[in-house]
Amino acid sequence: MWRPDWDVFIEMVQVLLQKPLRTGLSGLGVGWGLFMIIITIGSANGLQNGVSQDLGDMAKNSMFMWTQSTSMAYKGFQRGRPIDLTIADVEYLAANSQTLEAVAPQNQLGGWRGSNNVTRGLKTGAFTVFGEFPEQQLIEARPLKEGRHLNDRDIDDKRKIAVIGERVRDILFTKQEDAIGGSIRINGVNFTVVGVFTSMRSGEDAEEDLQSIRIPFTAFNQAFHQGDDVGWLCLLFNEEVHADSAAAEIMSVLKARLSIHPDDNRAFGHWTVAREFEEIQSVFSAIRWVSFVFGGLALLAGIIGIMNIMLITVRERTNELGIRRALGATPGVVVRQIMGETLLLTTLFGLMGAILGVGTIEGINALLDSMPDMQGGSFRNPQVSIDIVLQSLLTMVVMGALAGILPAFRAVSIRPVEAIRTE
Amino acid sequence: MSAGYLAAVIALKSIRKAYQTGSQSLTVLKGIDCTIEKGELVAIMGSSGSGKSTLLNVLGLLDDFDAGTYVLNGQNMDGLSEKAAARYRSEFLGFVFQSFNLISYKSALENVALPLYYQGVPRKERQASAMAFLSKVGLADWAEHLPNQLSGGQKQRVAIARALIANPSVILADEPTGALDSVTSDEVMALLKEINKEGITIVVVTHENEIANQCDRIIRLKDGRIEGSNG
Numbered sequence: 001m002w003r004p005d006w007d008v009f010i011e012m013v014q015v016l017l018q019k020p021l022r023t024g025l026s027g028l029g030v031g032w033g034l035f036m037i038i039i040t041i042g043s044a045n046g047l048q049n050g051v052s053q054d055l056g057d058m059a060k061n062s063m064f065m066w067t068q069s070t071s072m073a074y075k076g077f078q079r080g081r082p083i084d085l086t087i088a089d090v091e092y093l094a095a096n097s098q099t100l101e102a103v104a105p106q107n108q109l110g111g112w113r114g115s116n117n118v119t120r121g122l123k124t125g126a127f128t129v130f131g132e133f134p135e136q137q138l139i140e141a142r143p144l145k146e147g148r149h150l151n152d153r154d155i156d157d158k159r160k161i162a163v164i165g166e167r168v169r170d171i172l173f174t175k176q177e178d179a180i181g182g183s184i185r186i187n188g189v190n191f192t193v194v195g196v197f198t199s200m201r202s203g204e205d206a207e208e209d210l211q212s213i214r215i216p217f218t219a220f221n222q223a224f225h226q227g228d229d230v231g232w233l234c235l236l237f238n239e240e241v242h243a244d245s246a247a248a249e250i251m252s253v254l255k256a257r258l259s260i261h262p263d264d265n266r267a268f269g270h271w272t273v274a275r276e277f278e279e280i281q282s283v284f285s286a287i288r289w290v291s292f293v294f295g296g297l298a299l300l301a302g303i304i305g306i307m308n309i310m311l312i313t314v315r316e317r318t319n320e321l322g323i324r325r326a327l328g329a330t331p332g333v334v335v336r337q338i339m340g341e342t343l344l345l346t347t348l349f350g351l352m353g354a355i356l357g358v359g360t361i362e363g364i365n366a367l368l369d370s371m372p373d374m375q376g377g378s379f380r381n382p383q384v385s386i387d388i389v390l391q392s393l394l395t396m397v398v399m400g401a402l403a404g405i406l407p408a409f410r411a412v413s414i415r416p417v418e419a420i421r422t423e
Numbered sequence: 424m425s426a427g428y429l430a431a432v433i434a435l436k437s438i439r440k441a442y443q444t445g446s447q448s449l450t451v452l453k454g455i456d457c458t459i460e461k462g463e464l465v466a467i468m469g470s471s472g473s474g475k476s477t478l479l480n481v482l483g484l485l486d487d488f489d490a491g492t493y494v495l496n497g498q499n500m501d502g503l504s505e506k507a508a509a510r511y512r513s514e515f516l517g518f519v520f521q522s523f524n525l526i527s528y529k530s531a532l533e534n535v536a537l538p539l540y541y542q543g544v545p546r547k548e549r550q551a552s553a554m555a556f557l558s559k560v561g562l563a564d565w566a567e568h569l570p571n572q573l574s575g576g577q578k579q580r581v582a583i584a585r586a587l588i589a590n591p592s593v594i595l596a597d598e599p600t601g602a603l604d605s606v607t608s609d610e611v612m613a614l615l616k617e618i619n620k621e622g623i624t625i626v627v628v629t630h631e632n633e634i635a636n637q638c639d640r641i642i643r644l645k646d647g648r649i650e651g652s653n654g
């Protein structure tokens with residue numbers, strides 16, 4: 001005798017429109033809850049994307065390693081012995097490590113924002129100069145703008161050539177000049193530019209990249225009198241191996257060669273991208289979790305508000321509901337009507353909150369995209385995945401249904417006579 | 424049981440009803456026996472508090488009773504579920520109240536159409552039918568008006584149209600003219616009589632002799648019992 005169709009919907013809309021202000025205010029709570037969930041999760045994702053971008057171009061299985069001093073006496077050596085690495089040590093490591101896949105020793109000259117060390121004619125600049133191997137590209141890729149990267153011949157022949165960052169080119173060369181083939185003077189030694197690169201990183205890291213100069217490791221050591229010394233190592237390890245065990249294995253090989261106590265944790269320092277990622281990941285999953293909880297609480301508050309409003313509404317409409325019962329509405333129909341109204345209210349405003357939230361996030365996205373200067377920040381590309389949105393909407397619908405139960409049963413617990421008598 | 428008992432639209436036997444207020448029990452109906460034949464126009468009279476509304480609500484399946492039998496249209500109404508009661512109300516009964524009981528945010532037309540909504544009649548059909556009944560009570564031009572834009576007499580005519588729309592066998596009216604002036608009361612009563620002439624049984628609770636005297640029969644309630652009937 002009763003079938004759900006458009007009519008049911010029209011009935012419910014009519015009821016909700018009857019008190020638009022109240023409907024709006026009670027719906028606001030739910031809308032706000034959903035809006036909050038989506039905004040906070042979106043921002044957390046944005047922050048995570050920003051931070052991940054800072055590491056973005058580095059291979060997941062890469063590792064950096066440098067030497068420090070020993071902290072344990074071993075094989076007749078005192079503790080506190082400074083450790084130095086040479087090319088021979090690196091070759092030994094490459095030959096003996098099980099997990100190592102590539103190793104790229106690096107040396108550095110000049111520092112970030114140091115004194116002017118590079119000149120070209122009358123132009124000067126302070127740049128970081130790295131001596132490195134072609135393998136460096138495997139660990140942190142720097143896309144070429146023009147020319148070429150370092151290659152093995154450059155290493156073998158100790159060629160005095162340089163691949164420079166875009167900023168370096170902009171400072172040392174005029175717009176009309178071709179950087180490739182140009183000559184620059186690093187600490188008094190001439191190098192020929194063979195390539196210009198850009199950075200995949202963001203923020204200060206990108207700045208740093210773009211103001212650096214890369215020259216063959218061998219040429220570096222010769223020109224700047226470093227002998228066979230190695231500043232630090234950039235390494236790639238087997239992807240199958242966990243970062244921590246790979247690091248331990250690699251260091252144990254070097255410890256054995258350099259007579260360092262196997263348990264000495266201070267002789268080498270190291271840093272792995274994977275480890276960094278894990279930490280970021282766990283921080284952000286915590287942030288997301290917290291935002292879900294707080295958003296959920298906001299949603300819960302909204303739902304309780306709706307339940308309250310519906311209870312008040314049912315009380316106010318006692319007479320109307322009695323009339324409906326007298327005119328043939330079964331208790332089931334009344335329950336469905338009240339539940340339907342509650343659900344409609346929550347869904348309508350929840351959807352509005354969700355749409356507004358997603359819209360806001362997309363707006364921020366568009367704003368960030370339109371401001372290249374802002375690209376640098378650690379906040380980038382905030383986003384919510386569709387399943388987070390759906391999940392929140394589903395939660396809201398379920399809670400809306402729960403919120404409707406009490407008012408609905410309150411509505412049918414009143415006998416038709418009593419309902420009609422009120423007035 | 425007599426043949427008349429079976430032919431009756433309404434047949435009550437020893438209906439008893441008491442209200443529980445706290446530990447107190449107030450017996451309002453102390454054994455009501457009566458039958459109302461198809462097509463009758465019956466008035467129920469009695470002093471205030473004599474149980475008229477209680478009896479009408481029992482007849483309307485809006486309230487339950489403690490003992491006795493109630494047969495409506497040949498079907499026993501004892502121990503009905505709320506759902507079944509709603510179905511019988513929708514199928515057999517129309518209501519007219521003293522306070523009109525129109526839904527305030529619905530137009531006259533929508534109010535009249537509401538019983539058909541609960542019978543699952545499609546919107547278009549419902550509205551056409553509601554329009555026809557509004558015309559019947561002379562309010563076609565007021566179809567889109569809200570109840571608070573109507574006079575008392577007009578509201579009651581809307582309520583009567585609403586009571587009629589589902590083609591009930593009985594219309595139960597609790598002091599339908601109680602809130603109206605005498606001229607309007609006469610109009611409403613004339614309308615009820617006209618409807619009664621078309622074969623619909625009508626039971627009217629009233630205080631007014633002028634109203635009661637226009638009925639076929641008067642049932643007088645006193646102290647929870649039927650005092651006497653004439654007709």
Ligand SMILES: Nc1ncnc2c1ncn2[C@@H]1O[C@H](COP(=O)(O)OP(=O)(O)OP(=O)(O)O)[C@@H](O)[C@H]1O
Binds near residue numbers: 451470473474
């Ligand atoms: N829900 C209730 N709970 C307790 N007592 C009730 C209830 N409804 C009615 N009564 C009592 O039952 C008695 C009959 O009430 P009823 O409404 O049937 O009287 P009535 O004849 O319609 O009176 P009136 O002419 O004033 O409308 C009254 O004494 C009333 O106080």
Ligand SMILES: [Mg+2]
Binds near residue numbers: 475476477
């Ligand atoms: Mg009464």
